[in-house]
Amino acid sequence: MAAQQRPTFQVVDPATGKPGRTYEGVTGEEALAIAGRVRERFESWRRTSFAERTALMREAAAVLRRRSDDFAELMCGEMGKTLADGRAEIEKCAVGCEFYAEHAEAFLKAEPVDMDGPKAKVVYRPIGTVLAVMPWNFPFWQAFRFAAPTLMGGNTAVLKHASNVPGSALAIEQVFREAGFPEDVFRTVLVPSRDVKALIEDPAIAAVSLTGSVEAGKAVAAQAGAVLKKCVLELGGSDAYVVLDDVDPAKAAKVAAAARLVNAGQSCIAGKRFIVLASVREAFEDALVKEMESYALGDPRAEGTKLGPLQAVNARDDVHEQVTRAISAGARRLTGGEVPDRPGAWYPPTVLTDVRPGNPAFDEEVFGPVAAVVEARDEEEAIALANDSEFGLGSGVLTGDLARGERIATDGLDAGMSFVNQNVRSDARLPFGGVKHSGYGRELAAFGIREFVNIKSVLVAEEALAYGGPE
Structure with a gap:
């Protein structure tokens, strides 16, 4: 042989x-x-x-x-x-x-x-x-x-x-x-x-x-x-953050952008779906677009760069294909969503809105800098939409009422981790893992x-x- x-x-x-x-x-x-x-x-x-x-x-x-x-x-x-x-x-x-x-x-x-x-x-x-x-x-x-x-x-x-x-x-x-x-x-x-x-x-x-x-x-x-x-x-994640009607939209957007753009969006526990109560949706969207656009693409070797390339051109192309399908399925682009004309695996911070279950931006894990905004009429529907996923790794609650946020994080969200008013992250002091298709x-x-x-x-x-x- x-x-x-x-x-x-x-x-x-x-x-x-x-x-x-x-x-x-x-x-x-x-x-x-x-x-x-x-x-x-x-x-x-x-x-x-x-x-x-x-x-x-x-x-x-x-x-x-x-x-x-x-x-x-x-x-x-x-x-x-x-x-x-x-x-x-x-x-x-x-x-x-x-x-x-x-x-x-x-x-x-x-x-x-x-x-x-x-x-x-x-x-x-x-x-x-x-x-x-x-x-x-x-x-x-x-x-x-x-x-x-x-x-x-x-x-x-x-x-x-x-x-x-x-x-x-x-x-x-x-x-x-x-x-x-x-x-x-x-x-x-x-x-x-x-x-x-x-x-x-x-x-x-x-x-x-x-x-x-x-x-x-x-x-x-x-x-x-x-x-x-x-x-x-x-395994994978499509982490949902519930944005409640008692929140300061500008502060919530800062947390949301940081959650979405960690590691250029290439993280299982990056925030991906933002379930926003209807009364604050417009203000949150405006603030989120502003925050996301502040993460300018730049040389990853330069000090001060906040957002570098994705890991490979084919990975970037996969993300763009998901964005294209999401828009075809009814999502609306608020910023980003276009491939830059330059060598390398670059993709801009992108915000999609009018996302609903059945849309690729809702159902699939998008492993790149793409935030999906989903409107909910009230807290009960927001929790249901957050849990309407095959994934269950991380989750978040953004709120002005910490007791309300703790209640939802503790008993409302189906995930291995639920953070209130902070983006989900791993820490050696806390157990890390998920439920459902996010593993065991x-x-x-x-x-x-x-x-x-x-x-x-x-x-x-x-x-x-x-x-x-x-x-």
């Missing part, structure tokens, strides 16, 4: 459309061999103390901060993130490492159980090697919010990153190497998506974490289920580190079984 040919991964700068560095990947067979070595390393890594893991994870945070500018430039060239956003992302990774370095031991502390006699407890023990299949939109944070709790929990990890961020993928492995983690505790494998199934099925892999599209989630869930391996899925399982906080451990019951009888030995 002929030897497998190694794949190559070509970087294309989204801001210019020009090709960048080409990376050589590994074959499927080589990826399986790497996974095997990572599983072998698990046997020693699982026996390290929390003190040892903590020291290494804190050093990983230090490495991230030392190399922040380099990593920001890497993300800029691979997927178009502005340098300012890139540096902020690296700092978030460092904070996440420090969070789990500080709290992992407490999160996984044995819990006594009163059994009216026998000694009993629940303990948390690592399960093995976890495979992470990660997307390109937050190349470092997506990986570190998986890796920090996974490694602190005593597991080892294999990362299969998105094909358009190979440099970031390799840099993440280098962070752990530079921090002093033992060899093969964390490895990156540069392979195409077609090789993921074999990794999932391999005995070296104990479980899978995926962040990506609904289609990718369904495929990974089916593959993992077929071999009885647990998976955590963080949780990342971050105590819930995230407990996803990939064996929750084990231990009971010790009241009396020892004495053995006196042979007569």
Whole structure:
């Protein structure tokens, strides 16, 4: 049998459309061999103390901060993130490492159980090697919010990153190497998506974490289920923000624009549908257009740029095709919606109104800087429209009455996260994940580190079984 040919991964700068560095990947067979070595390393890594893991994870945070500018430039060239956003992302990774370095031991502390006699407890023990299949939109944070709790929990990890961020993928492995983690505790494998199934099925892999599209989630869930391996899925979102009639429209628009344009709109938890009560709709629309237009397109490497390109020209074309279909289906364009005549993956901030269920801007996830305004006659209809989606990742309420907002966020909106008067974002202190087609399982906080451990019951009888030995 002929030897497998190694794949190559070509970087294309989204801001210019020009090709960048080409990376050589590994074959499927080589990826399986790497996974095997990572599983072998698990046997020693699982026996390290929390003190040892903590020291290494804190050093990983230090490495991230030392190399922040380099990593920001890497993300800029691979997927178009502005340098300012890139540096902020690296700092978030460092904070996440420090969070789990500080709290992992407490999160996984044995819990006594009163059994009216026998000694009993629940303990948390690592399960093995976890495979992470990660997307390109937050190349470092997506990986570190998986890796920090996974490694602190005593597991080892294999990362299969998105094909358009190979440099970031390799840099993440280098962070752990530079921090002093033992060899093969964390490895990156540069392979195409077609090789993921074999990794999932391999005995070296104990479980899978995926962040990506609904289609990718369904495929990974089916593959993992077929071999009885647990998976955590963080999938798409079409986050709805309910804009109530007691709100200051100008203040609400500032939050809405920030929510919609985070990472150039390329975020699962970006605000996408704004469900506005009729009495404030016109004022909110005027303010939203003004705020969105203040995010001028600019060179992602220039300081002060608020909005860079999308990750690729074909992704930009997909967004524009959705906007075109939305307008054909009855939506009205208030600003944006036209492809700039320049090289690269550029798309302007866009606001569509008169959007209703059945319109692509309502039903589909639009992964770009496009806000959809939906009118509701009252609070009850606004909540119903917000929940009328196959997705359930994040959601928001914009209001002048915090008690009203908390009530709707707590009991009204069907989503894994609901924020009042702030845009939805991930934070290591809060569990992160969704419901419905936005996936299942949780990342971050105590819930995230407990996803990939064996929750084990231990009971010790009241009396020892004495053995006196042979007569």
